[in-house]
Amino acid sequence: MNEDNLWWLKEDGYEARLHKHYEGLFTQGNGYMHVRGSFEEGCSDAPQDEEYLRFPDNVTLEKPRHPKSKQGTFIPGIVAQHPLLKEEIVNLPYMLGLEFRSGDEALDMDRCRISGYSRRLDLRDGRLHRSFLWETKEGMQLKCTYSRYLSMADTHLCIQQVQLEVLAGEGRLEVKAALRADVRTNGMNHFARVVPSAEPGDCISLETLTEEGNRIFMLSALEASEAVNWQAGHTPVMAALRGECRLNTGDRLTVSKLTAVTTDRDMEEGTVRDRALAQLSRARKLGREQLYNRHADCWKRKWQAADIRIKGDDAAQLSVRASIYHLIRSNREEDDRVAICAKGYAGEAYFGRYFWDTEINLLPFFLHTHPQAARNLLLFRYNTLDGARRNAQKYGYRGARYAWESSISGEEQCANWQYADHEIHITADIVYALYHYVRATGDDEFLERYAVDILVETARYWCDRVDWNREGEGELLSVMGPDEYLPFTRNNAFTNRMVKFSLEQTVACLDSLEDGKRDSYAAAAARLDIRPGERERFRHTAEKLRLPYDSRSDIVPQSDDFDSYAEVDFASVWTDRSRPFGHFISQERNYRSKALKQADVLELMMLFPQEFTRAQLKASYAYYEPITTHDSSLSAAVHGIVASWLGQKEAAGAFLQRVMDIDLSAEKKGAAEGIHIANCGGLWQLIVYGFAGLKSAMWSESIELEPRLPEGWEKLSFTLAWRGERYQITVNPDTYEVQKLNGGNLVAGTTV
Template identity: 30%
Template sequence: MGANTYPIEEWVITEEKFLKEWNYRNETTFALSNGYIGTRGTFDEGYPFTVDEGLEGNFINGFYESEHIMYGEWNFGFPEKSQSLLNLPNLKKTKIVIDGDVFDLNQGEIINYNRKLLMKDGVVVRNVTWKSPNGKKVVAEFRRLVSLEKKNIMAIQIKLTPVNFSGKIELTTYLEAGVENHTRKTNPLIDYGPYGKHLAVKELKAEDNYLLHKGKVIHSGLSMACGSLTKCEGVIKNSEVLEEDASLTYELSVEEGKTYVFEKMIGYTCDFDIAEDKMIDFIKDELKKAMDLGYDEMEKLQKKHMDEFWSKADIKVEGDEALQQGIRFNLFHIMQSAGRDGRTGMGAKGLSGEGYEGHYFWDTEMYVLPVFIYTESELAKQLLNYRYDTLNQARDRAKILGHEKGALYPWRTINGEEASTYFPLGTAQYHVNADIAYAFKLYLDITGDDEFLVDEAAEVLVETARVWADVGCFAECKDNKYCICAVTGPDEYNAIVDNNFYTNLMARENIRDAKWALEKMKEIDKDAYDALVKKIDFKEEEIDYWDRIIENMYFPYDEKMQIYPQDDGFLMRKPWDESKIPEEKRHLLYENYHPLFVYRQKMAKQADAILGMLLHSNYFTNEELKRNYDFYQTVTLHHSSLSTCIFGILASQIGYDDEAYKYFSQSARMDLDDIHNNFYAGIHAANMAGTWQGIVFGFAGVRSNAGYLQINPKLPSQWKSYEFCLQYKGSNLNIKVAEREVEYTLLNDCELSYESLGEKIVLSKEGDKYVQEI
């Protein structure tokens, strides 16, 4: 795979031919989800593949297997149980037999083939004209969606047209329950399961046009159910129920030139939502409702949801169709991947594959949530609700780490408990606390949702701040400044360091935001404030201590270079010599070198200090930002997909426009062109969201960190214009940046006051416009 793997189309991703060697990563490209269920882009007719050639994948967000973790050497506080998103029974497969020949793209002749992801509609369509080994020609159209209207439902439609024969077609729909994860392939650095089959079949049956299954996970004890309901013009020829599989076979008598339609509704649920003894009845009911609507109506509803999303989140670029395609591909995937129920989060791979075991990381709060906060604030709120929902687990984790008060969120998790087994790159990343707090505060700043502040956000901000007030100390050797030791920042090539700049900066702001939240809560709802103070046993003297920390936070600083080193020891590490590292090992350092070798080098895997300066750029002069950017440019390897978008945004702010565009271009099509050669395991959700940030926070210069909305737009020389929308405290603003001007249009009757290029602008009513020279 390489640059422009797919034809350049603004709203469509097209696979023009079937190539087995491209199959694995195409399963991710054409993956569909709705935040609750997700499915990989495998073929409806099924096909044989090895663990290196493909992965059948169907998932429920947050539904996992847990195993006891075996350590060679164990220490107190290490996670004892794993969490892995579990691959669930597959109901997509429909075997097609054309007058005795199995429809199989590996045999016969493919006369015509294409598969399209219709991003505007939220649908995948595959068209195949195929001639069987016996010369029978058929035109097949396969349509698939994962419903945004009905969270439990996936819908499939197959249309078959015999071109040069009349005869028999058999369609066999399957329920394959004997599934297992491809852990060793998709997560090669872990040495625990789930290996083998982990979903015990409790019920499996074929009745009428239904296939139904109920299963229980061996170790986690979670239960789920799934099923399908089919509608076919033929008659049921055979039904079969085996130990782990069930099937229904339909026989059709077909006439040359006539089109025959086969529809299948597929449903999944689990005991997060419904009692185990009611699951099968629930699935049957949901499937019937979906079938009563029919596939065509389901597709209309899907398009309606997608139209609503694109009206708020689309970014229109004039002048570079390849990047336009990449932007929309990225926005489509992060939109469909986000949990929507307040109980689940969003995995770093969404629901597109098994990579990272389906874990939720800081990627959600620092990369994805800003996109939703400015475009789909209700969706952002649901993802924040997940963090509030797991606050008690974070409190328990804080105590394990020696903090009597407060909450410490896990580095990687599904159920709210820490699942990271390598603590230098996991638990030591305390900055996850501040990242989550940052997202809560950003949501409050942009939406003005005081009710959410009172109900949830203030508690999270205070409990995360309490850990920062305990983890460090005022060090005499650092002029009694507040120091935080033995942590890992975002850069995973420098672990267990003292005074990581990013961590200290974000910790200070977490504390500042917690103080603000308490003051505002007291002002809004004194009774709720008193109840919170009592609930968490908060003392006034804690605020006095917070003030000391805020005023005296330590930041490493080099007077000679006038930069902020990433941590206390960063500048004294061994200069990185890339020439000594074989090219094939450069992007896989931890797979090829001992961690201690990596930790001793003066280089960074990804944006670290630079990220902190970007998020809080209001504290730095442009010259300070330039000096630090110039330095970190020389030592950052960008071995993480989370890195280039951040450098690009800051480059734009400081006027390095060519570099900004270069970094943006690398980010925009990173997954679409499989630049890191690992897209098969799932999407890179953070980088995908970083593309949106690259335009909105980068080229358009949108900021809110000074306490109000600021916009400083510029137009990349490669473009004619770009256009997007923002939500800010109830106002909807359209922004179009062209060669010499920016045009602002208020889209609703909610007055908006903001600053553009230093000029204060007020738009009062729907349709108000303001044009400004740039």
């Protein structure tokens, strides 16, 4: 097989019904900005400025609008208020506009005579290529080739090029390059003012002021290989240059568009306009080739640290690379004011908000490929601690309570109260992640400098949130665990264990600071106004918090009241397994039934593997898997890992397929509304924790592997950052090897 095929996401032949899926899948980005894989010329019958009121709804079941195409341009941190849905990331003006016209025929993938259509997203460098043959009504045969990328090195820049080669015929061709603000976010217009302008030297600009007061400046320079005589053609919501030229057989017209994007939220000094001008001028000085080389070098370094190589399973190879590509792209390096939103900045769904996905699903990838990025993701939580304090206060509690759906300031944005009020484990998940980071990196200073504030403030919240029963046990009542199909359970095993861990670590952290770093302790005590007896309260609550399971029962109950829920006859209810279970049952019935949305007890066992016996793991998997609907994209990877640990290769392989399909399956239009970025992290975990059997850094000082490769996998290799060093891991069906990079072999063992 051609090596390229292991790096290319491909679309061969255009199908309108799949277009929105590819728009999501082909999302390009560089951390600073992201743009969906839409066509430069847009799409017929798919207006982007339709205004409507979107209502809070069940995301699994909601039928999204815009069936054919939704463009998307996102800059993390640029958000606005929706009257019903609360804070949402703003879909910014569309910067990619490049339209062609032959006579009265506008180039359009649906309406023109197009053949040989093909698109490739090259995962190595994030460039998107399109090519096709256009036979115009006027009789020209035009070979059209597009490419574009957002520079990973110069993150304010978008570089586009189109080449039209006349294979036969001749005629005039019109070109229009545009920056368009006729864009709505979930049906809302968030633009308070739009100013399109012509700029010197075949340039156009579009300055946009959002309702929230953010300023976005887009500046495009146009170049053409033929004289096209650019003329401004603005509208109130669009900056545009139009031009035309005459082409004969054999001619080639190349149009380049170089766009600089700046906002008032950038960390650089200066006006948005000045900075965009400077970016553009610098880029032009560098020239196309150098610009590309800088960009490609960045991607190369990222792939060196992050690539996973699989021999013997090309589908898995390509799929894991697609996941890693989106993980790398979604992460804003060195900006700790944002994290990675649930759809990986590849769609309007989930409104650009931050969930527990970051800590539990994404963090391990970054911990072991790019620890600095992991640190920044956690600093986002530190930076939004005040928002978490306001959340706690709003509910009448002391301390800090992280939002189920976090705004960029940390405040709760979830419009459905059953999640916002009851899915409280997020607050403990963040503490788990802080420890995971510290243990995987050895960055102990992070604990005393940042984490301790989160620990103490969240411990205060938990102490207020706990109720006490007659036996003197602390309880967490009315809780939604990871399984979102049971919103009001009593003592959810996952949640209570995570909270207990969180409180235990708070006490341990304060104990150890007081013992070993008295200055640090004194500073924290003063900063956080730690009162006498508070630590004892944390300790008591940690000790007495009830766990609804013990070593005597093999099946760990999901919650104290789990047994009281109704059994579901899946065969009679879920009559079409190709669609989510949620489509076949009312929420009312769902909420009282033993039908899980996703892994809950198994998620717990994955995070605390050392606390459960193999019998418990096996019995719980056997019990829960058949009653789990996997309606959440977070479920399959966890199940795959557990199946792999249990040596159930067939099941693990089936879950691997499921994980791969979540975004990649065109038939299921998996990526239409954005990338399931948590599942991307899940695939990485399935391979590293599941198949390579890496023992989590939470529970192991050194790299320990217990590999179980899927059938057919001849070799699996990847690099791993671990406590300040990098290692090369190579797993063969019968042996494995851990090699320190820039050093010799450390460990070599045999697969189990």
